[in-house]
Amino acid sequence: MEMELDEKLEELRELYEKKEFSRLKGLLSELNPADIAAVLDELPDNQRLLMFRLLSKEEAAETFVELDSDNQEALIHAFSDTELREVLDELYIDDAVDVIEEMPATVVKRILQNTDKQTRDSINALLKYPEDSAGSIMTPEFVDLKKNMTVEDAFKRIRRTGVDKETIYTCYVCDNSRHLIGVTTVKELLLHDYEDVIEDFMETNTISLNTLDDQELATQLFDKYNFLALPVVDMEQRLVGIITVDDAIDVIQEENTEDIQKMNAMLPTEKTYLKTTVFETWKSRFPWLLLLMVSATFTGSIITGFEDKLASLTILTAFIPMLMDTGGNSGGQASVTVIRAMSLGEVDFSDFLKVIWKELRVGFVCGSSLAAVNFVKIWLVDRTLFRNDEVTLIVDLVICLTLIIEIVFAKFIGCSLPMLAKKIGFDPAVMSSPFITTIVDAVSLLLYFGIATALIPSLH
Numbered sequence: 001m002e003m004e005l006d007e008k009l010e011e012l013r014e015l016y017e018k019k020e021f022s023r024l025k026g027l028l029s030e031l032n033p034a035d036i037a038a039v040l041d042e043l044p045d046n047q048r049l050l051m052f053r054l055l056s057k058e059e060a061a062e063t064f065v066e067l068d069s070d071n072q073e074a075l076i077h078a079f080s081d082t083e084l085r086e087v088l089d090e091l092y093i094d095d096a097v098d099v100i101e102e103m104p105a106t107v108v109k110r111i112l113q114n115t116d117k118q119t120r121d122s123i124n125a126l127l128k129y130p131e132d133s134a135g136s137i138m139t140p141e142f143v144d145l146k147k148n149m150t151v152e153d154a155f156k157r158i159r160r161t162g163v164d165k166e167t168i169y170t171c172y173v174c175d176n177s178r179h180l181i182g183v184t185t186v187k188e189l190l191l192h193d194y195e196d197v198i199e200d201f202m203e204t205n206t207i208s209l210n211t212l213d214d215q216e217l218a219t220q221l222f223d224k225y226n227f228l229a230l231p232v233v234d235m236e237q238r239l240v241g242i243i244t245v246d247d248a249i250d251v252i253q254e255e256n257t258e259d260i261q262k263m264n265a266m267l268p269t270e271k272t273y274l275k276t277t278v279f280e281t282w283k284s285r286f287p288w289l290l291l292l293m294v295s296a297t298f299t300g301s302i303i304t305g306f307e308d309k310l311a312s313l314t315i316l317t318a319f320i321p322m323l324m325d326t327g328g329n330s331g332g333q334a335s336v337t338v339i340r341a342m343s344l345g346e347v348d349f350s351d352f353l354k355v356i357w358k359e360l361r362v363g364f365v366c367g368s369s370l371a372a373v374n375f376v377k378i379w380l381v382d383r384t385l386f387r388n389d390e391v392t393l394i395v396d397l398v399i400c401l402t403l404i405i406e407i408v409f410a411k412f413i414g415c416s417l418p419m420l421a422k423k424i425g426f427d428p429a430v431m432s433s434p435f436i437t438t439i440v441d442a443v444s445l446l447l448y449f450g451i452a453t454a455l456i457p458s459l460h
Contacts, residue, residue, distance in 0.1 A: 037066030061090030069102035094139035135211030138241030147199035315390035328437030334414025363411030367404035
């Protein structure tokens with residue numbers, strides 16, 4: 001696909017240089033709006049503006065939505081008021097809101113000045129909803145029907161109003177006060193006679209979201225029920241908008257990116273990697289790195305506190321990195337698994353004890369298995385092959401016991417902290433591998449030196 005786009009881009013540039021605008025327009029019309037946007041994003045401003053003007057109104061609007069926000073802003077500055085109005089008239093309300101949220105105040109002002117009052121009111125209504133809520137990503141453009149309509153009446157309404165709707169496949173049935181009472185589809189309408197009444201076959205067990213629900217809940221419902229669209233109601237159960245599957249996919253990508261950033265000790269940023277400046281990247285990474293660096297000094301303090309004991313049996317020092325890494329990795333495995341399960345709705349806080357009990361058993365099995373392998377490895381390699389007389393049976397036992405206990409503890413910390421974080425209102429992704437690793441490292445050292453002191457007579 002990338003090679004094809006590169007070839008199209010080169011062909012478009014050649015046609016532009018030869019001023020063969022008729023062929024250029026024909027070639028653009030053959031491309032999907034997303035592919036046109038990918039091509040336009042690579043062009044200089046003057047070429048992008050000319051090629052954009054060659055598109056039909058509908059193609060122009062669909063392409064505009066797909067463009068990078070910087071290029072959208074550049075086009076808006078280059079548009080006349082008439083051109084801007086034509087593009088805005090073709091945009092769905094939720095897409096217009098998405099564009100506005102990325103623009104500086106001066107551009108937003110110009111956009112709103114070039115929309116009609118009804119559209120402006122709808123945009124302002126969506127902008128008032130909390131960020132990341134269902135209301136903030138819905139569109140108020142949907143097909144609504146009445147329960148006493150016949151199939152013929154329904155098709156007449158769809159034909160009359162559907163041209164401005166984001167989707168016409170799913171139709172929502174409301175009463176005179178706009179309360180959601182049912183749902184049907186174009187497929188159902190096609191399969192019934194024209195004189196059949198919608199009330200007789202509509203689905204009344206409707207699943208909907210409240211405008212203030214978290215947008216992640218929408219993605220979970222799309223995944224669970226395979227919806228193409230999901231109705232959104234206000235506090236009085238009046239239908240105010242719908243969320244379409246393409247919006248849900250955008251939310252999934254956004255949330256996954258945010259979780260990945262948090263799980264790798266970075267503050268989330270909405271900009272793409274190449275659009276993020278060096279200073280902004282530093283700002284997103286430095287606070288977490290500073291916190292982890294300061295917290296890691298505790299492990300140094302623990303080692304310093306046992307310096308005398310390490311001096312009397314230096315072989316113990318050689319196994320510190322292995323123990324710390326294994327404990328951190330074990331905790332990271334548990335945290336990532338639980339965070340993912342929570343994001344998919346597979347577990348919640350009511351499953352806390354079940355998750356703890358499972359991870360404790362997993363930790364014991366993993367720890368025992370690793371300890372058995374490690375016992376043989378230390379005895380055959382470190383003592384026999386490398387002829388290290390400091391590696392005694394008791395030292396080997398200390399290391400293996402530490403492995404078992406620290407892995408059980410790491411699994412406990414790794415699964416419990418994300419669930420507790422969500423319970424008290426924090427993002428579970430914050431309690432991710434780097435943070436958990438720091439805790440487990442400190443505890444692993446305390447366990448290691450504690451067990452060594454208890455079992456090795458020379459350290460008493």
